[in-house]
Amino acid sequence: MKNAIMISAMILLSVMSAMSEEPPAKEAGEAKTAPALKPDPVMSPFGIGSSALRSRDHVKWMPQMAEIGLRDLRACTGGWAAEPEKQGEWSWTTIDDRIAYLESIGVTCGIILNGLPKWNTKDQKGGLPLNSLPEWGEMVGKVAEHTKGRVKYFEVWNEPPNGTKNAPASDYAKVVIATYDAAKKSNPDALVGMAAKSAHISYLDQAIKAGAKGHYDYITLHPYEILGTIVKHPGTEPMYMSIAPTVRKMLAAQDPTKVNIPIILTEIGFDTKHGNDNQTRAVIMAYTMGIAQGLACIQWFEGMDGDSGPLGLIDVKAKPRPAYHALGRLVQQIGRHPNYIGWIMLNEKHYGFIFQGEKGPVLVTWAASSKPDEIDFGQNVQIIDPPTGKTTDAAKYKLSMAPIFVTGIPDKLVTQAKENKVKPFPWGGDYSGAKSVSVTFTDKYVEKGLHTMAADTIAADVVAYGGNARAGEVPKGGNVFYVDPNFLSYTTCPIEITAVVKRNEKNDPAKLTLEYESTTGNGYKKPEPYEIPENKEWNTATWKIDDAQFVGTWAFNFRFNAGKFLVQSVTVTKLDK
Template sequence: MTMRLSVSHASLGLALSVWAAVGWAEEAQPNGPPPGGSFGIASSGESFGDHPRLFPELREAGVSMVRSFPEWPGLEPERGTFTWEIADRLVESGRKNGIQIFGIFCYLAPWASSAPANAGHGARTRTFPIKDIAFWREYVEAAVARYRNDIVCWEVYNEFNSSGFAQNATVKDYVGLVKNAYEVAKKAHPDCRIGIGCADVDLSFLEQVVVQGAGGCFDFINVHPYSLMDAAMAGRETIFLRMVANLRKMLQKTGQRPDIELWVSEIGVTSTNDAAAERRQAEGIVKAFTLSFGQGVEKVFWFEGRGPAYGAGGDFGIVRNDWSRRPSFTALQTMTRLLGANPRRLGWLNPTGQSYGFVFQGAAEPVLTIWASSEKGDTLRFPADVTVTDIAGRSTPLKGGTDLALARVPVFVTGLPEKLVAEAKGNRDKPFPWLRDFSQAETVSCRMGQANVEEGVTQNEGGDGKTVTGLVDGIYARRTDIGRRSEYMYFDVDDSYASVGDHDLEISVTARAANPEKGARFNLTYEAAKGYRDTPDEFRLSSAAEWQTYTFKLSDANFANNWGWNFRIRMCGSPGDVWVKEVTVKRNGPKK
């Protein structure tokens, strides 16, 4: 349906738009949308046209919500002209398959953007400020009214804190989108729910959105913790397990309701069609949902159902390009079969201290999802008979008193003894036992070596932060590798020592030039109150073949694990590499 409105009579035109939308909605779905469960899929523009074939697959996997909606430019190519056909088909596919659409308002119609007329499509649809906020209000109200009987939940924009999606943009621009969307959406559909969001877990951005005027104008918060997922897959689940506490801390600090729902509206692990990569992705999908639900996240949307393609890097889909199902599809299907559409968090178990265990009220009974915390594995022994199901859906009876060998890949345990279920329930609101408490420590540190000695500071290895280990004067240390484009060393400080609100920090680095004749220099990139920034000062190592210590003093730190790390040693422009022996962090003042 294409609908032409008179721009010269904007208010009348919008009223006609809403009237027409209401008529379609009442005719289409008089009994309201299908119930949306906790397991979702986030779908990209690349795979948007796949929904007639993809949605039946997703429903078979146990998915009941899909985050997807046509972009504003395609819905309103010129002001007052709405073309709804592609959105209608998407919503109809959802109805046929019992899937609720989770809509997104994005990006900008070219005629509403402040980009120059000769700019490329990306710039024309993503350049701020918007020419007139009335344009946005008309678009949002028309979409919400038309689909009020099909779409309950809407997210305001996609990853506004990313320059790839919002160019020349400010926090105030996003606040304007949020406040106006909330106002007109609630008028068009009082029972709809509006969410705000960000790329990764950008607490600094979200805090600024709230304090600059969006407080009270959202019903839930969305995050995209890809970096935290990377950390979990590298054996650092504890970083992921701090996510919800940090979000709740931000909400409390900004005076928001304590019961605002937290959603993960994108998370994923890429895979090629290589068997090892697909097994890793299957492991990742179970951990993503479990680590999120285990903290109290309400809904999780895996990115993606099928595609998008990233060349040799593979894609995120649980369905391959040829429509065959990956192991991650089976893992998700197994999980939804056992846990049901809306698993309820009962608590955690830590039977040996060497594994992560989370108990949920599943479809028919309590279910324990558990895996070893390290490559060393773990061994459990249950006092009574249980059933163990692997992520491929294979179930095996296990006699009481028999050893269960755990690896890094999760398994599901059912038939749990009542005593273990009661223990998990008793643990539900207690701090996770895997998280150490450094709040009273004077300093925290990481002593580098073949196996680092990490006391509150963790070095994150990999990517452009892949280090070389070696002996220097009889002491093991780690160095950068500029020749192989590893110019950084990444570090994470335990949240119990320094996190959101702990601004005054000192970071001391003990290092020496790998080649004294060349010399070396570096500064830090760190999480600040307004995003990551570089220190203006740098450590210039002398030509002496000896260890030297330099202290960076920060007054605006705000360690929130937005990208899975708090600070990094930055060697850009250095004539040579640097050996690092130790990194120490000191918090000035009490824990915030």
């Protein structure tokens, strides 16, 4: 959980029911009365999250989530909470009461196992139970046995290596194995989840290699950073769309029998301090593209403002934010168990995702640039504004970064979507077979399979700061790079990174330092820096690398330091083995 290390296990709760056809959102703070429901055994991609604070008052806000179709709730209790004060003395009151309440409104429960009990003196507080694995296994077995028939999902730890004293993946693997063995022994139907912070797929890779292979049934990630990047930098959507494919590429290489297991984002969110409009964009983008890439569930952090953020869909007074209404209408349009048809490109630039709605195909789209662009649909369509529900009939529409739902779309768009579904997701072209990718900072900024986090905003910065080159001190992420996932993701092969650079006009001493995602260490690595020569010529800095593993842990694959230099171009080339 962001900003907190849990000292108890946490319950992952699945609340399943049919979606109301009425727009969500009475803006009142009192508890809502949910209809009598039966738990749905099939997880929906529409989930919701909870902070530790809000796990203690579900009645205040969970009915509002259920009202708009969010039936998969992550709460904060279980596991060690049943054995809180003294070893061997079990009390199930807290767990049973919370499960009973949620079952009364159609809940199925999963448990995330995390932290150490108060009586543990064998292990370092805030770390893994490496010196008490038998006691850990006993707890897991007791919980799995006690909740048998009500609990299906058991997630191992909360976003490691966070909350582990930065323990290596090999230590986490030991906990995964102990959890899997104990849970399956007590409840053969239990599903055990292996977790990692952010999009730290390399950590999962290392854990599997260290012995966790075969000892898990699903994967969880918390890619806050990637979501924040695509919201702030339009046109970078492929970063988010590559999460599940990269995980599956890793599983295919390391544990092939697990290649198709569920992937769940048990936390993802966007701080409303950056604006309600941006949170609304974030929530629609997160769920739409999560479903499109086959994620089993996206659990937004969080339902009601709690001990982080504020990130809630509703505030502390239970007043819904625009994102709450928008997400509810997305569920209404495409259903709690959506049927994804495929993707399209509008004006060959803007991403659109088509789903089969109850009354016909539904297009979800937004502009992939900060400048609005007119879309001609060729016929009258119905354009729905997600936060307000306002519907406009028109054949042309000025598409902006604000998402819209479109119904009554031409058949040719549906046909295109079906054909595109199995194709590589494009980022300015298809670079799946390319030998190299590059970006140039000349009079015209050009990305060819290599992208900066600044996206289309960089053009103005080039003129303002660097003329026909990129200034090292320029803000907005121009020194941060992401390669097209179709060119290279997860797979390690020899590569060469080159940068054409020179000192600034004052000829100040400068070094160019590279940091890149690696198979070694805790995600990123720095080779020797390049000393930029004392001259007025352009020089080529070159690094040959054989341990790169580009997975986008922190929403970038590599970056350069800020400094008193200019960058003309950057290239990544695959080398022959």
